Amino acid sequence: DAGVIQSPRHEVTEMGQEVTLRCKPISGHNSLFWYRQTMMRGLELLIYFNNNVPIDDSGMPEDRFSAKMPNASFSTLKIQPSEPRDSAVYFCASSKDRFLDTQYFGPGTRLTVL
Amino acid sequence: DQQVKQNSPSLSVQEGRISILNCDYTNSMFDYFLWYKKYPAEGPTFLISISSIKDKNEDGRFTVFLNKSAKHLSLHIVPSQPGDSAVYFCAAEASYDKVIFGPGTSLSVIP
16 A cells, blocks of 8 residues: 555745645545644644544634545645745544544645745 | 643663653543654654553563553653654544644654
């Protein structure tokens, strides 16, 4: 299996622009997670889906952030408009089961907002 | 308020010695704990886990200890190797709830 695939690996954009991060989970996994890693806050959960349905989006920082999972093999995290404080590494992870299961992480997208 | 704390941002250990990474949690409902390891420019990978019904779990050079009364767990690496140099995340999960990660501890194993 190719593992969790994320694109792009690096994204540099200017403040105010729309940014879309993409994720392909491992085939057969039912849960998908979006995380953000920063020096100050470590690894924080933004949102997670189970069977393509958003279950908990309490970690989404504000309305500028949105996430979708139109099917079992694809998810997007969108930031519109982007701000410099959104600069971070964003990880997507997937797992077979929603609870008590190992999460497999993608390589991450390093986002820089100028 | 952070529910999972790793109070040491970094740790340096000599090759061959023991590395001890600590983690404290505040939520008494947590009943499953995990450690993930992260190399630069890669995503975290699962390392070892422990259920709250146990107080120790061992996998090769890695052992996790859980002290429920103190709400504390630790990861022991013996012997430490240069390839163990990475960021280690402690994570905790309550039944039927999401996983909460700590901020991570950066381990450097010096040859």
